[in-house]
Amino acid sequence: MIIRYFAWIRERLNRDTQELDLPNEVKTVEDLLHHLRETDEDFAAVVPPETTIRLALDDELVELDTAIGAAKEVSIFPPMTGG
Numbered sequence: 001m002i003i004r005y006f007a008w009i010r011e012r013l014n015r016d017t018q019e020l021d022l023p024n025e026v027k028t029v030e031d032l033l034h035h036l037r038e039t040d041e042d043f044a045a046v047v048p049p050e051t052t053i054r055l056a057l058d059d060e061l062v063e064l065d066t067a068i069g070a071a072k073e074v075s076i077f078p079p080m081t082g083g
Contacts, residue, residue, distance in 0.1 A: 001068075003036075006077035009053070012046045022068070029055045030064040032074060052079050 003018045010016045037044040057071040
């Protein structure tokens, strides 16, 4: 799976993508966030649990409880603002 980071998340992590082999227990995007926080201390520091973020699976915005299924890409970015 490819993880893509955007905006200030990308800047603070100093990377825009990362490739992961997800363990079997990672079923939802929320599981993925927990997994990233447990296995990547940089991610945990930049995106702690109380941080508001948005996620997309294969370019479609999703909620935290959305199953990853056969998705090939997850995008992680701060909430969008109007203007």
